[in-house]
Amino acid sequence: MNGENNFFKSAFSVDNVIFGFDEGDLKVLLIKRGADPFKGLWALPGDLVYPNEDLDTAAYRVLEELTGLKKVYLEQVHTFGAVDRHPLGRVITIAYFSLVKISDFTLTASSFAQNVEWHNVEIAMKSKLAFDHNVILETCFNALTHRVRIRPVGFELLPPKFTLTELQHLYEALLREELDKRNFRKKILSMSLLIDLDELQEGVPHRPAKLYQFNKERYHQLEANGFSFEVKESKKKEKKKRLAALILQ
Amino acid sequence: MNGENNFFKSAFSVDNVIFGFDEGDLKVLLIKRGADPFKGLWALPGDLVYPNEDLDTAAYRVLEELTGLKKVYLEQVHTFGAVDRHPLGRVITIAYFSLVKISDFTLTASSFAQNVEWHNVEIAMKSKLAFDHNVILETCFNALTHRVRIRPVGFELLPPKFTLTELQHLYEALLREELDKRNFRKKILSMSLLIDLDELQEGVPHRPAKLYQFNKERYHQLEANGFSFEVKESKKKEKKKRLAALILQ
């Protein structure tokens, strides 16, 4: 890495943290590396960006090559560029996260196919991943938990028809706290962002729940009028207790 | 841009949106370009990242070379990489914003010196800047207005001793809405994040205000205990009116 033209002896890649939600669990799609460096470790899907390709395009390409999915939620999060992050040279990477409905999902018959798996996010974060992918995963997970509080992106992870309980479980997984059923329903329904489909679940061994659909048009209407989506319920009383000692000296 | 090794025929730069606050106005530091491309236009300070330099280091370097300041708030925001964003080749840029206290500020006697100026942010956003710097500035400004709602970063823009009115004016500039004096004071003081210095302003032609200092240690204590900083007051009644037509059909 000496000489005048070193500025142009570097490359950039995109890495994509693909989240899905299944069986009450938040999952992330990982690929097992078949070659060095980091052969045998799990890694985030990613690729070098082509010379004539925009960054977002590259991120969509990685996603589509792997999952066959095109129209998904995708967001740039952060760029990682430590000098030594890639063993083979200076490669900075732009990290994205995307949200897919596992119901839509089919692995493409790409060469990787056998080495691609959904992993529970909590477990994946504790495992040793290739490159600096632990940091990238954690950063993207934090970005997701933050985003989900202020934008209704959670719906991107659910099938088109869902029950209020499924929605609540999703939020509980994302926010990592339990929510009160009555308060959650009250709040969500009061936003009038859900369409009541007048359909019931089928094939469940208990009272079937009503099915709902997210009303995207309504959301955009409301957003344009200054509406702000927020899901919280953060047990203020507990906080208050912990803070009392500090604040009231 | 043909041939095998094209992946390594690209470069990356950092661009830094440096915000300051003065005379009730939010400002941004711009450099007038002395050479093509975009000769004569105002641009964000930035530079190519050295081959053995981390991204954050490069952003700090750009800032220090220009202002002489070292310990300032700096945050990565977004990476811009459209294929045609730079007329001379494929150069992606990682955008940062930083917050400086104009009171600390002295321009370094670097070669640029005459061509560096603070610009009102609103006006700068409406002017034609070099490259894609309009988009970068806007993105960073949005990131700042968002960050300022949930973290007490505003204090980075004020001198070490400030009055509550100055603080309020800062927030009004950042949030672009007027705040109620009594409610603002009540809220800020109830957080016990300010140290009352028992000093008064001097040399003002009216009743002098008390001076305060931000209590950083206290903030970190509170943060560790789950405290969340929030400044809003967003005239819910007006919103409600606008929304009523939509929600109550």
Add this chain to the structure above:
DNA sequence: TGTGTTAGTGTAGTTGTTACAACTATTTCT
């Protein structure tokens, strides 16, 4: 001493948040 200017303060009404438990609809098992 009076005028101009900004600093500083309290309360009541309203809205939003939280905590909490009984009953209902359905399937499965005996």
Add this chain to the structure above:
DNA sequence: AGAAATAGTTGTAACAACTACACTAACACA
């Protein structure tokens, strides 16, 4: 056919937070 199991659905009261709003205090200067 009845009982057990499971998850779905619904309201209210206490409390906390937010909003709107107007007068007096302190100082500089003419």
